[in-house]
Every structure is written in structure tokens, then in C-alpha cells.
Amino acid sequence: MGENGAGKSTLMKILAGIYTPDQGEVLLKGQKIRLQSPLDALENGIAMIHQELNLMPFMTVAENIWIRREPKNRFGFVDHGEMHRKTAALFKRLNIVMDPETQVRDLSVANRQMVEIAKAVSYESDVLIMDEPTSALTEREVEHLFTIIRDLRAQGIGIVYITHKMNELFEIADEFSVFRDGKYIGTHASIDVTRDDIIRMMVGREITQMFPKEEVPIGDVVLSVKNLTLKGVFHDVSFDVRAGEILGLAGLVGSGRSNVAETIFGVTPATSGSIEINGKPVTIDSPNTAIRHRMAFLTEDRKDTGCLLILDILENMQIAVLQDKFVKNGFVAEGELTKVCEEMSRKLRVKTPNLHERIENLSGGNQQKVLIGRWLLTHPRILILDEPTRGIDVGAKAEIHRFVTELARDGVAVIMISSEMPEVLGMSDRVMVMHEGRVTGILDRAEATQVKVMELAAQ
């Protein structure tokens, strides 16, 4: 167990031969082994089921399971009859009801998960690693999975099970280990501990980082979200943000935080619920509308949805403000706009010889500053930041925190999504916590502690 980014998946990928370790050793049945590739791991009896499923959608279930090991007939062609029989036998052993000839793309996520498990078992592995196998399953499917896991355990297979869900741990684990910030914290038998013990192990860090949090007068409600729903993703999300307030949005990966942000900004319009800005109901069906309501959205993935990588700093910075400013009869007021961008980049301390540098040549921190500049040029009154300091060096991080504080002081309503607990607690006036697409609590600054937030996030 451990928070996002604690290093669980990375460690398991080393065991599965995907990464090679810089140091240390792995012992398998008392023998030192050094795995070179996933294939190597499989041949040593270690199979891993990944968080993101790795099946070929246009091939059948049987073909997926026996890929690279297809039974051959005497002419060297694939023996489909034999493959079908072997798959059926495997499914019977695992109590899976499924037609081996179905194409994987026609299966539900749960059934794909079952196929992955069957495939891993088919290697006759001694060790089976599962990385959050239940994140997409319904309760009944989880029950089925657990039955299979118990059977496998009875057959003498060792299982490493990564999860965020506390109750699963108590249901199937004999023993658990906790990771935090890339470090091993400890291992205990699961009957010896309580939920609270585990949460304390997961979050028990000292908050040493300083945050430039300022008490600023909090104004009226600017953005009010009521029962916002995106079917199948998140449900009944309601909250207010006031001028000058920083609302932290915490939750584990997959809890729906970024989806809520995308929906408010019109990237994926809501299926139901309402959004009010300054007390007036608004319909936001595209980012364009959101910008016209003076919203800004710094997305989570700089490369995919933020930077225009092959264009220069100037072009990257000006693209949002061009929607309704600095344009006369279609022509861009180049001189004026360049001056404003230069000023902005000075203010944000973007480190670059000049603004004609391509943004892809900048460091992550400087790219992020340019993107922040892009939104500040539009003078937003609502600013949504999704992981604003992910993958950024400490210096740039502190600077970004300072900008956010200044914006709040200027009366901007800020929503800040972050997986970093110290950042959320250090910067926010209130912290909203989400779990599996629902808001599980909104905490005031005074009552928000690491333990409380984690309790609400892991349920």
C-alpha cells in the first residue's frame, strides 16, 4: 500500500523485469536472480497483471492467452482446436465462464481483467503480481476475483497485490507492506493492525516544506457547482469557491478529480447538474465558453494538452488571449501583444534567452510558467490548476506557489488539484476530497490533516 507515487508500481515492475534495478538483489526460492526482460521474468515464474490492460483487442481470448506459445499442429500451423481446449480447461480451473473465441474488444473491463489473470496463471507462475486489479470492477466481480485469488493461494502461488482500498487489504491479505515517497516503511501481518495504523504509516511524514500561504480576505462565491455529474465517471459533485479562496482538490488517481475539472471547463460537458458563476447559471459546453466566462485551466499533462511543443514561447503564451483580445479585424496586434508577453515572462521569471525559443527546449518548470502566463494574460477570475507542480524542480515549484498565492490575493478563485499532500494542505483554504467519483468530504484548513484527508480518500 501507499499513496500515489509512493513507488509501488515501480518496485513491482522491477520484479516483473520491466525495469532493471540500479542496486540491490532479488531472491527467488533462495536463488539470486537478475531479470533482463518481462519474458525473462515469466520464464522464472513471475507474472504481472498491469494496471492498464495489455491485451490485443482484435484477437480472441484464446489467442491472447497463448500468444507466442500457440499449440502447433504437425504442419507448423496454429492448432486452434487444441488452443480452445487448453483455454477452456484453464477457465474451468479458475471458475471463469467465458467463450475463448470471443474477441477481446467485445469484453467488459472486468472480463478483460479475468483474461489477464488467466493468462498470468497459464504461465504456471509461482509469483503473481497484481497492480490494482479491482480499480475497474464492480463489487460482484471483485468477489469473484477474490475467490480466484484464494484458490490460487491454496494452490501454493504467492501473490503480490497492490491496492489503494483498505477493506480489500483486510479481506485477502495475510501480510502487507507500506511504501511512502519511494521508501519502504514497514511490513505487518494484517490481523495485527487497524485501518488507522496503516493510514499513519502511509502519510506519516513531517511537513517541512514552507508554503507562502497568506490569509487574504475571502470574497463572495464566484463559482458554484451543484450535483455535477458525468455519467459513469463522477456523480453529484457540489461545491462553492469564493473570490480569493484556494480550494484544494485531493483524492487518489482515478477518483475523478481531473474529470471534474475538465467538465467545469467544458472539455467534457456534464451530463447533469448545474454551474453558477457569480450567482448566474451558465452552460459551459466547450473550453471556448469557459474562457468567455473568464475561467482558466492549467491541465495536468503539459505535453499532451498544454504545450504547443514545436511553437515558440510567444506563440504558446498568446494563444488563449487571442480569443477576444489583441485582435483587430482579424489581425493580431503583434507589437502590443509581444510587449505584454515579455512583461508576463519577466514577471513569471521564465528562464530563456528570448521569447522565440521553442517551448520544447525549456525545462518542465519553465514550460509550466509559460502555460501559467498563457492563462494569466486572459485575466481569469476562476483558475483551475491540475497538478501545477508535477515534475518540476523545487525552485520553480516555490515560485509557482507564490504566483498562486498572489492570484488569490488579487481575488481570483482558485481550484487546485494535487496528489502531493503537503502542497494541498499547505496552500488550500479548504480541501475537498474525492473517492471513486464522489465527494467524500470538504475540510476547512484548520481541520485538514494528512490522516483526515487520507481517510476520506481511501475510505
Next chain:
Amino acid sequence: MSTNSAAQAQAAAQKSARRLPPELNIFLVLIGIALVYEILGWIFVGQSFLMNPQRLTIIILQVSVIGIIAVGVTQVIITGGIDLSSGSVVGMTAMFTASLAQASTWPRALYPALTDMPVIVPVALGIGVGLLAGFINGQLIAKTKIPPFIATLGMMVSARGISKWYTKGQPVSGLTEQFNFIGTGIWPVVIFLVVAVIFHIALRYTRYGKFTYAIGANVQAARVSGINVESHLVKVYAIAGALAGLAGVVTAARAQTAQAGMGVMYELDAIAATVIGGTSLAGGVGRITGTVIGTVILGVMTSGFTFLRVDAFYQEIVKGIIIVAAVVVDVYRQKKRKT
């Protein structure tokens, strides 16, 4: 310290590199090709390739139709798309425009009641038909999310079909003097250059241009930045269609007749000119000035082959190789940038 000075040196190198316009490379290629012909000319034919004003005029005249199309294709490719329909649109608009440009003296006019129209009517019709074809391309791509390759491939086939259906395969001749005038003398070149200047300015100095580059660079980021990507793409494809329509008008006027088979493979020449001119098929990069030079390179190549009396078959083989080479250089350049 050493890394610092290395970084500075690199920054300085980049700075000096930027002072040179990106078109310089392709312009040097153009000069290079011309010089090769010049030398080969003296060796094999015994005359100068370049010192022949008439030949140079013909080169530009011959490429101006491709050039007009390429100006539109460049904009499409900058968005990360492709337009395969322009050649067929040339054929289709040539037929439509010619059918309203017939003179009353011509005995077999398609619409005897609509002869001797003022020249603006057929021209407007031609551009309008092209615009409509491009608009449909854009709508298909924006609304159904099918790849531009497929949408414009469909238009390529259908537009060619329409040009044959329109007169059941018969050519449309007997065009008015005023209409034919568009295709005479230096006029096609003038039209090409005016179009190139207009869209050079549009791409560099207007919001339309900025959004076009942004969409090509990263369509997701463009959308989150508030750009209405769908409606912008419709605009870009409609403009490309209108320019193909204009090229159809010029083609009909130059030939003083229209035939359903006009413009076959023009789309490929236009794409080739665009890519040779430095526009990246990956989107986000490209300039009209480069495309103009690319168009001239294509013209010089063809003219040079004829001048050296190279067999037409070889011409096509070499042309294919040069197009592929241009893209290979583009890919190589991008790779170098990343490391």
C-alpha cells in the same frame, strides 16, 4: 561551469541560426538544381538553361496552377491534415465554370440561354463550387472525425465523377474572349502571386493563422486554449477548396476549354511542392514562401528534364524520388531537433 558555457554556446548558435530565414535552405536547393541544369546544358545541349527569359517565364507560368492549389494545401497540412481532392476539384470547377463562360457564337452551348455572361459569373461559380467541395471536406472531418485522408479521398473520387457526369464526358468549349483572357500572358502568375501574398499575410499576422499553427502543433492543447477546432478546420478546408476552384478557373481559361480529365494528379504535385517547401506533414510547421519556392523547384525540374531531352518516363521516376527525399530530410530534421 563547462556545462554552463556549453549551454551558452548552444544558445548563441541557435540564435544565429534563427537570423537566417528557414526558406534559405530550400532556396539554395533551387539554385543548386538550376546550376546543375546550367552545367549539364552546356555539356549536352550546348546552350544556357538559365539565360533564357522565355524559358523562365514558361516555368513560372506552368507551375502557377499547381502553386495556387499548393497555397491552400499548405494551410491544410499545417493543421496536420491532408487534401487529396484538389486535383479532382480543379476538374470539376473547370467544367462548371466553363459551362457559364460559353460565347453565344458557339453553336453547341450547354446553356444557350446563359451565354456571354460577364466574366465575374463563371469565375464566382468556379470558386464557389470549389469552396463548397472544401466545405464538405471540412464538415466531414470535423463532424464525423474521419481522417482527412479518407474524407478528401472520397471527395477526390466523387468530384471527378461529377465532372464526368456534368456533360456526360463531353468537353465544354467556345469560351468568351474575356474569360480566356484570365489564362493568357502573365495573368496566371499574377493570380498565383497575389494568392500567395494574401495567405502569407493571413498565416503570419492574423488570428486565423495563429490558430492554424496551434491546431497543427497540438490539437488538444488548442482546444483547451479555447480554439473552436472544428469550425476552424472547416474554414481551412473551405479555403483550400476555393483555391482549387480558382485553379480550375485558370486551367479552363488557359486551355480555352474544359475537360473532365483536367487536374488529374495535381493534388500530388501540390502536396509535393508544399513538402519540398519545408511544410511538415506532422503539422504545426510551414510557410507560404517555402511553398512558392517548392512550386518553382518542381517547375524547374520538369522544365530542365525537357531541356535536357530526358524521357518523360524518367522524369516521373526522378520526381518521385525527390518527393520522398524531401520528406526524409524533414523527418531527419525533426529527429535532430529532439536530441
